[in-house]
Amino acid sequence: MTATSPRLKHEVKDLALASLGRQRIEWAGREMPVLKQIRDRFEKEKPFAGIRISACCHVTTETAHLAIALKAGGADAILIASNPLSTQDDVAASLVEDYGIPVFAIKGEDEATYSRHVQIALDHRPNIIIDDGCDVVATLIQQRPHQIADLIGTTEETTTGIVRLQAMLKDGVLTFPAMNVNDADTKHFFDNRYGTGQSTLDGIIRATNVLLAGKTVVVAGYGWCGKGTAQRASGMGANVIVTEIDPVKAIEAVMDGFRVMPMAQAAPLGDLFITVTGNKHVIRGEHFDAMKDGAIVCNSGHFDIEIDLKSLASKATEVKDVRPFTQEYKLKSGKSVVVLGEGRLVNLAAAEGHPSAVMDMSFANQAMGAEYLVKNKGKLQPGIHSIPADVDKEIARLKLQAMGITVDTLTPDQIEYTNSWTSGT
Known part of the structure; x- marks a missing residue:
């Protein structure tokens, strides 16, 4: 009303x-x-x-x-x-x-x-x-x-x-x-990383009450939002896979301790998929076909275009609400895929942001x-x-x-040093 x-x-x-x-x-x-x-x-x-x-x-x-x-x-x-x-x-x-x-x-x-x-x-x-x-x-x-x-x-x-x-x-x-x-x-250092990381997992847990420890979580995108999400999922005991298109970000994810691979390879491995790329159709029809029965899919990017829900709906024989903000798509193959928050921002759809x-x-x-x-x-x-x-x-x-925290300030000698090019070893 x-x-x-x-x-x-x-x-x-x-x-x-x-x-x-x-x-x-x-x-x-x-x-x-x-x-x-x-x-x-x-x-x-x-x-x-x-x-x-x-x-x-x-x-x-x-x-x-x-x-x-x-x-x-x-x-x-x-x-x-x-x-x-x-x-x-x-x-x-x-x-x-x-x-x-x-x-x-x-x-x-x-x-x-x-x-x-x-x-x-x-x-x-x-x-x-x-x-x-x-x-x-x-x-x-x-x-x-x-x-x-x-x-x-x-x-x-x-x-x-x-x-x-x-x-x-x-x-x-x-x-x-x-x-x-x-x-x-x-x-972006704080909101995108710490905010998105915590609130995304908060939304997923509120919507599903699944245990993240031991799960394989696929994070699509390793920008600041993806970094925070991957770090928080890892911190809760998940095995994290990252998918990326940027080779520099991909190397960073590897050196942060995550497996990196294309979505086509990650699709059959993941228990939970989280998109944070800002691009469209990051998870598509061929990926749904390859997923495990009961795989959970959600998005924490701004728009609801990262998951190709039209493709998923075309493969489904039934769509039903199984929990608040949680829909199960029964596929013709007999498997099911679970979508959170209608593919919209899961941290705000299912939690408080x-x-x-x-x-x-x-x-x-x-x-x-x-x-x-x-x-x-x-x-x-x-x-x-x-x-x-x-x-x-x-x-x-x-x-x-x-926060009651103070930091150092430069001494006059340090200020002079940073402004000079003649001082050296």
Whole structure:
């Protein structure tokens, strides 16, 4: 059911869930000290006064703190979901009811509803787009080019979204600045590796309750998300196989102690398959044919295209729900393949996504990336821009400070040495 309120335009499942959502939002805030410090500063300085922001993100307890920080900074902000299965309905309700932030997101919304919410985000006529997967920006360029004049810029936090922005740049349609939040060190080193690693396995275990120790787990892709997933699976006693297309990443996986082989060779060996490549149809029909009876397949990449579910459905005589977010495909051969979370992000479909301690840094980058765009309005060239190194280091410094950890500083003699080319052995 969709809730409606005369006080605030929104589309959420049920406003009666707000009290639970607020409780969970407050719990997550205990582990998000960096974003809290940024929010406190925003509240004083109001960097987004008069700025309309449309944010397309996973609607979770952690995202709630980003939205609250933007509003504290004076933004006229709305929030939509970046994935139909990633919304936490109680959080969406609390943001509307307790924090006065318009939210358009319902867990399990169909594609038509999702697309309508993207249009609502653009109806807001944003000056800043905070994107997760680049759907809002892509829709703006394709369907509403007349609104580009309103745009100061966009921030993007996923590998998939950055790949799409790079393709836009190559095609000459990215005519405004885009901040590459994903490649900030305080984002991908931590969010992609530690966040994805832990939350992916969390989603798998919640959906199936299988024991990972002794299982053969096939991880498709050895980028930062794949590294974290492989490391966490290995740490829980799994035998990990990595599949890759990049020879450098493949060597790294080998030297990290994992077997590396093509998916065709891994398919008959794996008990559990996890895709984290950002590409389409990494697991295809011929791979399903070769899998063991009862093999479990899931995805932790941004879009639900990594597993060729149409091919799998064409081979099935029956598809049934066996647990929440767990579907068994009975194949004509007599074997079965189990798919988690409908092939969508398993960590958000079947669990709660990344731990808040990690998202603290990712959303600090989003908030400060948006602030950087506003402060440099009219000065940045169209294209993709990195988060400035000093911003990245400041986020790391604030995180360490909150953890009660201090680091060394260079002595004057060391500073002189690093700035000199005449000193040697």
